[in-house]
Amino acid sequence: MIDLRRLHVLRMLDEHGTVTAAAAALHLTPSAVSQQIRLLGRDVGVELLERVGRGVRLTPAARSLLGHADRLYAEWERVLAEAAGAPAGGVLRLCGFPTALAALLAPAAAELRDAGVAVEVTEAGNAECFALLLAGDADIAVVLPAPDAPPRDDPRFDQQPLLHDPFDLVVPAGHPLASAAGVDLAAAADEVWIGADGCDDSAIVMAACSAAGFTPRIAHGAKEWNAVVALVSHGFGVCLMPRLAPIPAHHRVVRIPLAGAPSRAVLTCVRRGSRGRPAIVRGLGALAAVAAQSPLPLVDGEHDEAVPHRHTYRS
Known part of the structure; x- marks a missing residue:
């Protein structure tokens, strides 16, 4: 045996x-x-x-x-x-990258808690989420199909689409592009850029700029979206930012939808074979409900609302 x-x-x-x-x-x-x-x-x-x-x-x-x-x-x-109907220890353990935690996991966990489900939420980088699942320290992860992530057919994990997260161009208030209802990414080819060094999305940003015909001239970098937006707000450059990432109200920036916007697929991930466990079914259901209420398009297109017009954030 x-x-x-x-x-x-x-x-x-x-x-x-x-x-x-x-x-x-x-x-x-x-x-x-x-x-x-x-x-x-x-x-x-x-x-x-x-x-x-x-x-x-x-x-x-x-x-x-x-x-x-x-x-x-x-x-x-x-x-x-x-x-068995309950996860190990009676607690449903959720993890996800920072913007997913704020926009998806936190409200889903609150719904589960209010329904009597014990939950534990952990912020983790994309790669760490897979490690937590494999070690048995998490039951559900919200992840991105990043270059260093396990492929969708990895036999250890069951990864399923949750929603699309489009990227917007973020510029300082008063910038020449700030009055546009929407722009092509190529319009920002000559701009100075802020790099999101610590984010799992940097590869998507670089690929989107390459597809638009230019390599961004990155003059400054930060590891958190709040810091990236602070640099944009003070006129140090522009950036691409996923719509899931919130912008604090005190930053003076404009968020502009892009024509043919690049986007990232946000996935739920569990250990292969565990998706049918009752507690995990409830957790995935809560995440799907939060995703359905968001202004972002679901991956299957059922919630593909019109992209909102530009948003201006001022103190």
Whole structure:
């Protein structure tokens, strides 16, 4: 018999690369990780690790075992969906990137809480959301299909569309483009740009500018949207900003819809096989309800409202 908990430890070692990193992700000691893998090797009658210098690597037998692990775990999640109505510990754990937390997860979690569901919400970067799901520290994540994210057909995760999040051009109040009801992105080709260095959206921004025929001249950078908009407000440049990201009222900027606006698909993600668990069904339902009430288009087009006119934000 294979202990799935030990198999999960092997999966985490493969994911994180070292015993120490896997132990940190699993909230275990390195010695406990090594012991679990030794016991798994004993259970299946093969060696799973081999020494390489001061470290270890997975043996071919371990690789073969991992080839079946994702399918076994997906089946186990389906068993749990049929057998139990509550997530581990009785708390539904949600995570997402910052703008998704503010616009989607927080209101969905409030609805769940008011309906008597215990919830726990964690802000996490896109890559960290997948790590939290895999480690069992989150049940539902709101993520982006970023270049470094697992592909949609990754056997460990079930990723489904939630909504589209268009990008707007944000310029200082009084800027020559500020009076436009809408513009082509190429109109900002000669502008100085503010880079969103710490955001998962920078690749989308660069690709959109490239498609419009220019490379943005980035003179300043910030890691949070609030800081990016503050720089725009004080006349240091322009930026592209997803519509989910709020703009504080005291910033003097204008948000202009773009013709053929670039957008990012916002996805829900759960461990494959777990989407049918009753608590997760409720959580996904709450997120879908919040998304349906937003002014953003749903991915399936059912809520594809007209893009609003430019918005001016002044103190």
